[in-house]
Amino acid sequence: MTFPSKGPSRVTMQINTYPLDLPHFEATLDHKMRTFGSQVDRTIVTVDVRPPQSGRYKGDPKANRYMHSLETFRGLYPILEDRYENLSFHEVDYSAAEKAKVSKYFLGSEEMPDKAWDGGPFYCYFQGILDADSDYVLHMDADMLFGGQSQTWVEESIALLQQREDLLFTSPLPGPPDPGGLKGKHEGADHAFDEDTVDGRLAYRFHFVSTRVFLMDMKRFKALVGTLHLDTPPLTYRLRGKLLGNPIKALSAEQVLSLTLQRHKLGNMCFEGAGDGMYSLHPPFHFPALHAALPDLIERIEQGDIPDGQRGDYDINDSLFDMSEARQQHARHRRIKRRLKDFIAYWSARLKVS
Structure with a gap:
């Protein structure tokens, strides 16, 4: 396909990332370009260089690791733009x-x-989607992986959106297909989706959308939705956000988009x-162990080497790759300790300034 010189493209792959994604970025970008590069008109990588200062998304701009990652990341822009056809890097415009x-x-x-109540990305998602300037935007986070490798999935998605006026988004199947249906966090969540069929295969019409991956019909958004509504975060969210120095005007981008679907009775x-299809992981x-293993792990996923224990689950679990080391580091007591540290650091800095 050719890169359009003027006007909107029909479909753009838009990837959100930030400098601390550097350890996995090249491997996952290479994987995404193999998977979707020939199915879209162009690919835009949206780089958010404004980190939050607290919460689980924290990236301290004064830390050597962040600044070194940003410098290295910027050095990759021209290299990767030369490597892949119709790829460009766009830093978030604030x-x-x-x-x-x-x-x-x-x-x-x-x-x-700029950010959601918890310090998570917000503006950068919407700036990236609008920057894509396309009829359809295939949005995804930088760390997402895909199996099935269907080279017709994007065209099938567009055809489905054109046939079904009750949809605003399509997404790959969440997790490798399993005869028993969806598992993991989706297991038993019947209120979140309705079973459906697409070309004779079981599909799921969700009442919410994940910002991890979706294909969005931009014309339908303006025609049927128009604008989004920012629901006020619950009081507990606002208190936590205030204590950590985050803006408290918005829920996560994912929640805002999902509530929009529900208000307008639209679906994802x-x-x-068709064929081997497409699913996300x-x-x-x-x-570090995961980053080191990514090339081999991606090759396994692309070749369909998926254990039964992973089927139906969109989160990579121990049957595909041992996550026990990281799970221990993210134990609840450790998260609480990090939040307390964030709280003390933020208010100490505020008191020094005042």
Whole structure:
């Protein structure tokens, strides 16, 4: 396919990332370009270089690791743009003019918060989607992995969106297909989706959408939704956000989009597609052993070497790769300790300034 020189493209793959994704970025980008590169008109990598200062998304801009990662990441832009056809890197534009443009398009107002109540990414998602300037945007986070490798999944998704006016999004099947249906965190969550069929295969029409991966019909968004509504986060969220120094105006981007689906009775169809289909896998943790093993792990996934224990589960589990080391590091008492440390650091800095 050719890179359009003027006007919107039909479909763009838009990948969100930030500098601390560096340890896995090259391997996962190479995988995504093999998987989807020939199915889209172009690929945009949206790099968020403004980190939150607290919470689980924290990236300290004064830390050597963050600054070194940012410098190294920027050095990769021209190398990877030369390596892959129709690929470009775009750093998130936080200028007043761009923020007003993005906010006007998605919210119908002049202001959009940079981050969600928990410090998680917010504005960067919407700026990246609008920057794609396409009829259809295949959005995904940088760490997502895909199996099945169907080279017709994007075209099938677009055809499905054109046939079904009750859909705003499509997504790959969450996890490798399993005769028993969805497992893991989706097991027993019948209220979250309705079973459906797409071309005779079992599919799931979800009432929510994950910002990890989706294909979005932009024209339908403007025609049937128009603008998003920022529901006020619950009081407990606002208190936690305030204590950690986060903006408290918005829920996560995922929750905002999901509530929009429910308000407008629209859906997100998760389906496999023809042939070997397409499914997504998400690494729930990031740690050095996983990063070192990524090339072999990606090769296994692309070749369909999937153990039965992984089927139906969209989070990579121990049957596919041993996550016990990272799970121990993310134990509840450790998370609480990190939150307390974030709280003390934020308010200590505030008191020093005042």
